Amino acid sequence: MFDILKERFGYDSFRIGQREIIEDVLNGQNCVAMLPTGGGKSLCYQLPGYILNGSVLIISPLVSLMEDQVQQLRNRGEKRVVALNRFLSYREKRDVLRELASYRFIYASPEILQSPLLIEALTRINISLFVVDEAHCISQWGHDFRPDFLKLGLLRQTLGNPPCLALTATATRQVIADIVTTLKLDDVKQHIYPLDRPNICLYVQYVQTVEEKITTLKHLVAILPKPGIVYVASRQWAETLSEVLREDHRVSYYHGGMDGEQRLLIQQQFVYDQLDVICCTNAFGMGIDKPNVRFVIHFHLPTQPEAYWQEVGRVGRDGNESIAILLYAPGDEQVGQTIIDMEFPTMEQIVYALNALRHGQKETGLTDVQQRLLLYWLEQMDKQEHIHTLAKQLYARMEQRKKEKLTKWIFMQRWVTGHTCRRRSLLSYFEQQPLKNERCCDQCGAHIHANATIERIQQIQLRPWHEELRSMFAIKVGNK
């Protein structure tokens, strides 16, 4: 085990929990594991992949996350890895299916696992381990419920109940219970590790107006050690703040509205320290394992504690002192309310979508998330019913969900306006206790340290094209 750790992954030792989880996995034990973000969850199934006979099937909700993982494996020289998602053409899929057994790691999105052809192919090969990544998506109490995940229990049965490893970074006890029931995990071992990251200082900075927020942000970015991330609630804000900050630093924005190539460029610039600050929506960060991020600033209060904790978890993965600052101004409570309102369709929108579905149209006018939810509920209803009856039922369920979201939002508001230890109150949401902290939070008396000793990373200048070209191809000057 240690040899593989060293040879394949280049590590000398395991991080907290990894060894225990891997040992259980190798013994064929069903496991649910909760490790903090950046705690090396993927190693828990990748290492066993080199010991177990057969293929490891990994179900992952996000295509971009899947691609990151596959690329990382390939960079380590692993060729027997494949990602199955809706971007594969029919022919590619067919080719992959034919040689399915030859892959050590098979990544698949839950959508594609609806395909009978694929399921059939999977039953014919030996699945040594059934991994559910981001397993909290299974639970409607989780912050990112994906109805497709509910079918994974059945899928696992179809595949002859291979040993299962369910992984998550943020889940309450209720969510973990949901994971166990849905995946039908008998005799399950739970590996719940502390979510706390003691090297991250939590700091809430109150300001009076949006303008003050911006000046504070500028000031903070100037004095804090970099690189850092600024999270905002909308694409527009990501662009605006990037514009404000880029006068003095190497800054760019990142959001879901950009095309894939430009997004990857920005991501890699950040990873290779060619950017100091990235202003982004929650589209940024999944699957990026950058150890030296020194700060994260939330320009808007996230609506859910799970999301907030995940974003905070992107700093200080190297274990060095880091800080997460949240800027809060009176009136911000409106922002969250608006976001949640927009997440749910109105009665008219539901009726419109139902009509569209009945007429076999693809454009329902709903967002992806709304549509997934609606279709899932619709499956449990009598589709012959009158549209308005259905709409009423659906609307009631949406309202129910909205209420649950609002509860989370209210938690976040209480948290931000409260006067108790930030860490203790946030971790209480996950029913956990803080670890020992020297620089805990603003309520415990921590301060923001300016760090002037950090050297400015040298700007890479844009050179004229012929110089750039010569440098790329290592052509000596004077030759041409």
Add this chain to the structure above:
Amino acid sequence: MLQHIVLFCIDRFRGERSLAAIDHLLNGKKTAQTLQDSKWYDVSRLFGMVPIDRSRLFDVARALEADGFISQVDEHIYCTTASGKEKLRRFILPPYIDGWKYMNESSLFWKRLSLLIQTIANIIHRTSFEPIHRDEHIQSFVKRWLFQHTHIKTLARSLYEEMYELLSYVEEKDANIFVWRLTSHERIGWTNEQIAYAINEEDVAVLLSFQNVLHFMLEMTEKEAEKFPLLYSLRERKRSQLTSSAQKTWELLKEGYSLEQIAQLRGLRKGTIEDHIVEIATYIPTFVLTPFLEESKRKRIIQQARQLKTKKLRAIKELLPDVSYFEIRLALARWEREDV
């Protein structure tokens, strides 16, 4: 720039098409109507060249109207005014842009080229890197392509020369923009938007400069394939198609000339002809290997490669001292083919 582009389209559409048609044209919507329009009104060069939000397009139209360059004739339909015509007189589209002609090819060509350059730059500087394109097909294309060429330094030099020649033809600014978009061993490529900010230009202008160079490369590699064999070989072609130089070698081979004779005849190095033959073996299924590689040797090479689970030439060579690198490459080229 965007103002000019929109004004240009409005002018060409002569008050017969709405802003929606311009939206579809600039975003490259592949519907019968848009395809027809772009030919009929002679705006096909702009097809898919300026992907922008509809709201931004409407903003531009409003600004043009406010400045008196266009006037509304119907809902969302505009006509150019006299001053609009005047404004257009000094405007020329970037000369090489042809969105229509290259709509299927340019993005693929760019991805291959940029990944190839990133790879070469990192190999010769001995640095590690993460591919700038995730697409598996692009990655395996570049891998296969590199496999066909032996000396990385020579290759870098030749590719440099091709690029240098083409880029010296275009405007300095366009050439800069194109090269800044590329990723090397020391700098991740910049986005359009970043370049626009750095040189204080409109993002659409930067995008069009980039496309202008890209389309120029496609045009030139088509017209003068022999002058730019490496760039030409990055273009999408059918399995059977060879680079034009390899094609000539193939013709001579079919006439019965030997490798040495062809080298002499064409005034090329023997190594170059060997490269051609590997390429021919890869792409022409009917090409018979035996004159260059005995069947028994071929079997031994493949067996060795299987055992070692590698396509690394040196590893195989070490175990089979009696075979040449050329023979190994030939065997593997065909093996790759059968593999697929």
